Amino acid sequence: MKRSINTDIAFTHIITRKRQTLVAALGVTLGVGIFLFMNSLTSGFSSFSTDEMFKNSAHIKIYKDDELSQPLMPFPDSRHVAVIVNPQITTLSKKIINPEQLLSRIKKQPYVVNAIAQVGFDAFYNRGKAQLRGDGNGVNILEYDAMFKTGKYIVAGSLNGVQGNLNGIIIGSGIAEKLNLGINDNITVTSSYNVVKVMKIAGIFTTGNSITDNAKSYMNITTAQQFIKEGPSYVSNIFINVPDPNESEKYAVMLQQLTPYKVEDWKTTNADVLASGKTRDILMSAISLSILVVAAFGIYNILSSTIAQKINDIAILKATGFAGKDVVRIFLSEALIMGFIGTLMGLVVGGVLIAIMSRIYMGGPVGYFPIRFEPGLFAKSFGLGLFITLCAGYFPARKAARVDPVEIFRK
Structure with a gap:
């Protein structure tokens, strides 16, 4: 009351x-x-x-990390100081050994949604005297599209022009604009290994990110291996997507048990x-x-x-x-x-x-x-x-x- x-x-x-x-x-x-x-x-x-x-970055990435030169006089006892003269990066190759077997094991994990191989290299795009520096990416374009939805950013051409075509390339809209290129035009691509190829533009994409659009290109993975003078077993990165990207650290720890290579989740890559x-x-x-x-x-x-x-x-x-x-x-x-x-x-x-x-x-x-x-x-x-x-x-x-x-x- x-x-x-x-x-x-x-x-x-x-x-x-x-x-x-x-x-x-x-x-x-x-x-x-x-x-x-x-x-x-x-x-x-x-x-x-x-x-x-996530337009270009997977939830988890596996790659071979750089190695530094070892001390000339290593001491197991912490009371002594190890001597290093002129330490340098000693990694001779970014190659992942037996990537097919590793990729197969990764795909069998129940928490893996997608997993693909990629070959990356430093590329130079040329037309006449004009030259642009960028990043070449050799992938299975259909698998790459399943992971990153690349197809929805294509503004000209199609992804099918690269699938199974060793001479096809898909370039960013910034590259096409600066070099005044269009679909079916030829573009000369030079790698840092001094391999030169004349390729035909099969597609042009735009993501809205100027860094990506002005530098990135996609091609057949076999073509990318030729650019860096490597065989068909060469793979530099393995990209993996998991059900929940916010739990990527947990999945990265689980994947690290499958390989000695560096396993890095997207939060670590983009920490800044x-x-x-x-x-x-x-x-x-x-x-x-x-x-x-x-x-x-x-x-x-x-x-x-x-x-x-x-x-x-x-x-x-x-x-x-x-x-x-x-x-x-x-x-x-x-x-x-x-x-x-x-x-x-x-x-x-x-x-x-x-x-x-x-x-x-x-x-x-x-x-x-x-x-x-x-x-x-x-x-x-x-x-x-x-x-x-x-x-x-x-x-x-x-x-x-x-x-x-x-x-x-x-x-």
């Missing part, structure tokens, strides 16, 4: 002070709306950045990019949370002023038998009502902003603005909005509960 009376009193305060209630609710609306919008924006950009990485993204996420979250906290102070101030104005009413309530916890419930109910209204309005405002931004077309490979509805963020914003308002209402309510009715009546 008392609980019902407490709620009635809270609603009476809310209704009789409509303007202050609206101001407090609008403050929470602004805080929750901006919090939801900025966190959705951050999540969208993070997903977009990750998708950009991920660190920058994490810094951005923390910054955006801190700003949005600060706005929400500032909005909570509005509720705190309104409840404090209500308590100051209703001090005689509070004294009467306590004198008629209301306990301190009842007074706390009254003002906490007021805070929760204002917070609930403001939070719901904030979710609507944030949802409208997300809907507007998601319909803005950025053009190119980016497409529409990278922001999307995420139920988890809506739930997080709702819970956080109520929690902040509850904290903002608790301290004034606690102060009201300590009111001594005798001292108030004396005044």
